[in-house]
Amino acid sequence: MRKRTPQAASTEARTPGTIVAAFGRHYEVDTAAGRLQCYPRGKKSSYACGDEVEILRGGDGQGVIESLHPRRNLLWRSDAFREKLIAANLSHIVIVVATEPGFSDLLVSRCIAAAESQGITPLIVLNKADLAARLPAARVQLAPFRALGYEVIEVSALEGAEGLRARLGGLHAIFVGQSGMGKSTLTNALVPEANAATREISDALDSGKHTTTFARLYPLGDGAGHRLPGWLIDSPGLQVFGLAHLSADDLAEAFVDLRPFLGQCRFRDCRHDSEPGCALLAAVASGRINARRWEHFRAIRNEIAEARRLNPGW
Numbered sequence: 001m002r003k004r005t006p007q008a009a010s011t012e013a014r015t016p017g018t019i020v021a022a023f024g025r026h027y028e029v030d031t032a033a034g035r036l037q038c039y040p041r042g043k044k045s046s047y048a049c050g051d052e053v054e055i056l057r058g059g060d061g062q063g064v065i066e067s068l069h070p071r072r073n074l075l076w077r078s079d080a081f082r083e084k085l086i087a088a089n090l091s092h093i094v095i096v097v098a099t100e101p102g103f104s105d106l107l108v109s110r111c112i113a114a115a116e117s118q119g120i121t122p123l124i125v126l127n128k129a130d131l132a133a134r135l136p137a138a139r140v141q142l143a144p145f146r147a148l149g150y151e152v153i154e155v156s157a158l159e160g161a162e163g164l165r166a167r168l169g170g171l172h173a174i175f176v177g178q179s180g181m182g183k184s185t186l187t188n189a190l191v192p193e194a195n196a197a198t199r200e201i202s203d204a205l206d207s208g209k210h211t212t213t214f215a216r217l218y219p220l221g222d223g224a225g226h227r228l229p230g231w232l233i234d235s236p237g238l239q240v241f242g243l244a245h246l247s248a249d250d251l252a253e254a255f256v257d258l259r260p261f262l263g264q265c266r267f268r269d270c271r272h273d274s275e276p277g278c279a280l281l282a283a284v285a286s287g288r289i290n291a292r293r294w295e296h297f298r299a300i301r302n303e304i305a306e307a308r309r310l311n312p313g314w
Contacts, residue, residue, distance in 0.1 A: 014066055019051045020217040022085075027065065029055055036063040048074065048085035049215040049233050050172065073118040075174065079242035080307035080314075087174045087215060087233050090120045094168075096177035096186065097142070098127040099134035103178055105141050109296035110241040111176055112150065113254035117246055122150055123173070125164060127182040129154040144290045148257055157185040165190050168220060170230045179237025187234040191218040194234070243300055244307035244314055251304065255297050257289050 017031035017038075025045045029038045038055055040047065041064050047053065052069040075086045075093065093115040097103040112122045124145055126138055135154075146152050155161045168190070175183040187194050194216075215235045220228040243251065252258050252272075258280060266277025274281075283289040308314045 013056055014054045015057055015063070016069075017053055017055050018217070019047055019049055019053060021214060022047060022049050023214040029053065029063065029065070031055060031057075033057070034061070036061055038063040038065050040065045046085065048076075048088045049217050049235075050088040050090065050174075050231075052089065073120055075114060075118060075120065075176075076245070077114065077238075077241045078244040078307075079240075080244060080310040083245065086176070086235060089172060090118075090174055090233075091171045091230075092121045092123050092168075092173040094123050094125055094173050094175050096125045096127055096175050096181045096183045097138065098181040099131040099138045100128060101178075101180050103138075103141070103181065105144075105292065106296050106299065107178060107239075107241060108142075108145065109255075109293065110243060110300060112145070113243060113246070113251060113300065114241065116254040116256065117243075117250055123167075124150055124152045125186070126152060126154045127157055127186060130156040130159060144293055147290070148293075155186070157182045157189050161186055161189045165220075165222070168230065168232060169222075169228045172231055174215075174233040174235055176235055176241075177237065178239060181237070183234055183237065187218065187232065190232065191221065194218050242303070242307070244304055244311075246304060248301055248304065251297070251301055255293065257293055258297065261289070 015031045015033060017029040017036065019027050020030050020035070021028040025039055027038045027040075027047060029036050036055060036057065039062075047065065047068065051071065053065050054067040054069070055063040056066045057063045071088045073090060074088050075090060077084050077086065093111060095108055095111045097108065108124065115122045124142060126142060129135055142152050153164060153167060155164050164186070175186065177183055215233050217231050217233045220230050220232055222228055246254065252262055261279040261283050264279035265272070265275070267275055270278050272278050272280045280289065284291060284294045
């Protein structure tokens with residue numbers, strides 16, 4: 001009988017798994033044999049929550065990440081000098097905003113652009129909809145996104161968010177948004193065993209205090225102890241979402257309201273600033289492109305240009 005080489009034995013010992021938490025060079029990986037505490041081989045550490053990997057199991061519930069399965073997509077953010085992997089293999093990005101504290105519609109546009117660039121479906125959740133006095137203003141802020149066909153679900157995490165549970169069934173989704181929007185409270189409502197920490201909102205700053213410090217993946221249940229297909233990732237609150245990894249053309253394609261007018265300008269190298277015959281500027285002037293969304297596009301485009309000036313390596 002042919003003897004197995006050490007290399008063959010090592011290959012056979014590999015176990016497939018999914019990264020369910022990522023912090024620094026330390027990852028928690030769910031496998032058929034249970035959850036393992038894992039580290040990457042070598043100095044490179046470029047894995048994200050939701051990544052499907054192969055693990056070489058060790059003792060005491062530990063393992064080494066040997067390889068990465070091909071990703072279906074990757075959600076990440078970047079500025080001139082840093083990049084942050086957020087999650088992989090997503091079907092939906094759930095952008096959580098709330099009636100209070102105030103939220104940034106520019107951040108919503110950033111998250112949508114990141115999702116569109118990776119083929120991920122955006123879903124906007126307006127939390128704290130039970131605060132009736134604040135609800136009309138929040139709806140006005142979200143009106144341009146509704147007009148583009150993006151789904152907006154109004155919920156109250158404190159009242160259980162059962163409608164959202166039904167919507168998320170079967171999805172591979174991530175909660176993203178500013179601190180204080182109630183992402184962790186929503187996670188607790190949907191996945192009671194998560195025990196995600198929550199804190200009171202800082203009224204003085206009109207922003208939430210950070211409660212989630214790393215991304216974590218939770219399997220979904222029906223609320224009665226039965227497992228549903230799909231999973232949910234709760235991620236740390238964020239105030240910025242840089243898109244320096246996108247080119248100006250990529251960004252324009254990620255704005256669905258701009259797509260019908262791309263390639264229709266008089267000049268092929270039109271920068272959409274003040275050039276005559278610019279189809280996008282004409283669409284803004286006629287109201288076919290929402291003026292606020294156009295402000296968002298220009299702000300992000302200028303930020304990307306500045307990041308690439310500071311770091312030509314992009």
